[in-house]
Amino acid sequence: MADRLDGKTAVVTGASSGIGRASATRLAAEGANVVLGDIDAERGREVVSEIEADGGDATFVAVDVTDADDVRSMVETARETYGGLDIAHNNAGIEGDNDPLPEQSRENWDRVLGINLTGVWLAMKHELPALMEGDGGAIINTSSIAGLAADGSEPYVASKHGVVGLTKSAAVRYAEEGVRVNAVCPGVVRTPMVERSLEANPGAVEAITAEQPLGRMAEPEEIASAVAWLASEDASFVNGHALPVDGGKLA
Known part of the structure; x- marks a missing residue:
């Protein structure tokens, strides 16, 4: 498994912390060259150093995923540094405010x-041509269980449902080009985003844990395992799927 992605090149957005950090680290551990994109340059470079210390190859690019030039630069870095692009994990995301809708x-x-x-x-717009220049590849978009059910604030739920729809549409359109497009839909994961919410709501840990069939929150590395599988040839016939990684929460 350590060489499952040997020789492949991946880009990961939101790669400085949480799921993105775990994903970049896991893809590198399985042999991929990884371009990390994030707005947090200091922590992003720390992740690069950690990957390199473990024998991997990684490059950091400062990326605001809402800026077309930044996203284009990330993809061009993969091309210029490693000769192409094979895998994209579009993971950057925020929770936003949780006010009642009339007050949002x-x-x-x-x-x-x-x-x-x-x-x-925007990431897919620039990644798809690069993937199709080669032998195709895999895109994995981070949605959420909020992309499959009403779980969170309205803007967040709407955005994550949109990611699922975008994933399915692109999966059908680009399958003939050799590009598989899937989404991971994490449940509650112990990330900085979730930690911020827990700090603002004392007692929430117990309440959240009580809702989980497995009796705990997920760790980022558990989502990264699903990402690495979807990126690999082990998932060669998986396309257009929104994969819950939620410990059975939606079962």
């Missing part, structure tokens, strides 16, 4: 949809 601001709506959904669309 247009600014919050635009920001959540801009990063969570438009950011994925």
Whole structure:
């Protein structure tokens, strides 16, 4: 398994922390060259150093996923540094505010949809030509169980449902080009985003844990395992799928 992605090149957005960090690390551990994109340059470079210390090859690019030039630069870095692109994990996302809908601001709506959904669309817009230049490849978009059910604030749920729809549409359109497009739909994962929410809601850990069939939250590395599988030839006939990685929460 350590060489399952040997010689492949991947880009990962939101790669400085949480699921993105775990994904970049896992893809590198399985042999891929990884271009990490994130707005947090300091932590992104720390992840690169960790990957290199473990014998992997990684490059950091400062990326705001709502900026077309940044996204284009990330894909071009993969081409120029490693000769092409084989895997893309479009993971960058935010939770936004959780106010009642009548009290939500247009600014919050635009920001959540801009990063969570438009950011994925923009990444795919630039990744697909690069993937099709080679032998095809795999795109894995991070949605959420909120993309499969009403679980969270309205802007967040709408954005994550949109990611699932975008994934399915692209999967059908580009299958003949050798590109598989899937989504992971994590449940509650112990990431900095979730930790912020837990800090603001004392007692929430117990309540969340009680809702989980497995009796705990997921770790980022468990989502990264699903990403690595979807990126690999082990999932060669999996396309257009929104994969819950939720410990049975939606079962």
